[in-house]
Amino acid sequence: MNIHNTISPSDARALEIAREMKAMEGPLLPILHAIQEEFGHVPQSALPLIARELNLSRAEVHGVMTFYHDFRAEPAGRHVLKLCRAEACQSVGGAALAEDLKRALGIDWHGTTADGNVTLEPVYCLGLCSCAPAAMLGDELIGRATVSGIQDAIKEAGR
């Protein structure tokens, strides 16, 4: 049986990524990052293929993928908005900002807006503690964040 005939194109691509990177020392995290970079999430059907390629058990790969907050099993909204919950941001109203923002977007932590545009994730420090509260929309950094400032950034990022 030819296994390549039975897997989806995305799994085939994930497998290709794993093959390209497996010569690295400790390749699993870079592979998962690369797959998530390409698909926006790590397709769960790819995990057994990665496991076989790296000579690991499926449980080990699943364990790694689920241990780290960054890796997501399901696609996120078009934009991922990370809002810092850590102490320095709290000292300048970060908790109230989070509540206001959740209300404005109509979602809770880890939720995605009904139109599929924005996924809200908590983050513990973006290293922008000197211009808190801080947020990151995709790769765009936002210092002294406000609800309206974040909403402007979302608008600018487009749909």
Add this chain to the structure above:
Amino acid sequence: MTVKIYVPRDSAAVALGANHVAKALQYAIASEGYDAVIVRNGSRGMHWLEPLVEVETAHGRIAYGPVRANDVEALIETGLLEGKAGHPLCLGPTEEIPYLKNQTRLTFARCGVIDPLSLEDYEAHGGLKGLRAALSLHAADIVKEVTDSGLRGRGGAGFPTGIKWNTVLHARADQKYIVCNADEGDSATFADRMIMEGDPFVLIEGMAIAGLATGSTKGYIFIRSEYPLAIEVMNAAIGIARKAGVLGASILGSHHHFDMEVRVGAGAYVCGEETSLLNALEGKRGIVRAKPPLPALEGLFGRPTVVNNVISLASVPIIMDEGAEYYRDFGMGRSRGTIPIQIAGNVRFPGLYETAFGLSLGEIVNEIGGGTASGRPLKAVQVGGPLGAYFPPALFDTPFDYEAFAAKDGLIGHAGITVFDDTADMLHMARFAFEFCAVESCGKCTPCRIGSTRGVEVIDRIAAGIEPEKNLALAEDLCNTMKFGSLCALGGFTPYPVSSAMKHFAEDFDGRGKLEAAE
């Protein structure tokens, strides 16, 4: 002559609009045909003034800030390109701004000054002198120099760097590693990020010296994924260094080999713990390992490994260049050299302030930081990130020194300070410390995994006024168990913020919820 205009590309500056300012300047230069060029430097560390634009003149650099994109036109009209002081945003010569002038910048000497990705700029400002000095020495003599400097791990643990290196030097193995811990997850810390974005070659140089000193030929920088810009700059700098022969088979033409690469974290705070970080690098779950064996003997892939913080490694080049004595002469007690203090949170002048150890906490917070940004009374400062203690103003005479902070049941950690005004609820902050520990616990040891969740519940009962005295005693007991029973600093140090909040701010734990609970 072409005018050089500096607009930082540091993340904090970018978060405050530096890219828009650079774009507006670029547009003005192009449309008016000015003979000027924009350099994207690191940050000088005065973050309330970011984006801080500087112009090079015959009399040194002149600063303007905080600049917004729509200030650019007026700034140019009033003589920005000539460094004139015609605009209210003009701050005069950068080096004369007291916040910067009063610092002792050793590790951060070039940060914000040079073009981060120009190796020529780096060398023109004293770069690579430490590496050249190291190449002329035997490995053991490099280790001795670092040991004699008194440098201690700047990541938080404060372990003498030279002693760690010595263990790796004398370990026998076919392969040894230098691992740079750039998983800077503590709130109020951004020194690692700033040096990686503002002076990446100093970290590369420090790691190469560590390689020479210990016989390691391969280095990894483990950078957290929350720092996309630092990752980009470090990757670019490594490529440039490799091309120039600073890294590779023959370091600066010598017979020594050293190369390195960046690895990106995946959003797990616990990976800032060195053994958890090693597991992540190996492609495993970031579970903490029991020690011994020490990573210096059995580290990455079981090989002898130096694991050092970014700032520790970035401080090595100046030590090798100027000598151990020069560095050791700064500081107090057993805390030698300088420390980049990061002042953040509700504070008027937030930023990075590098100075010798020994300033009092009060001087740092009130005189340098200028007190609260809100103008309200200052209530507490947390020193050392989410695992650091909360200090009330009554303890502001504590000198910034590893031992002095330990004596007050606190820690310096990675030298981040978060300032809180009187609106802060310390019961809430204690609860948050437990909650954070519960979210980030790797799950290997019971005190941390279970204790953190039980801690949240106990604090909630105190808040609700349910047997507050009994539950306060229980919280204290839980803190003790976590402190002495946890495998690493995450569970072991979470009691610091909790206990200090309960001790110094007892009024916030008086069971205010009593009435609601009784109804």
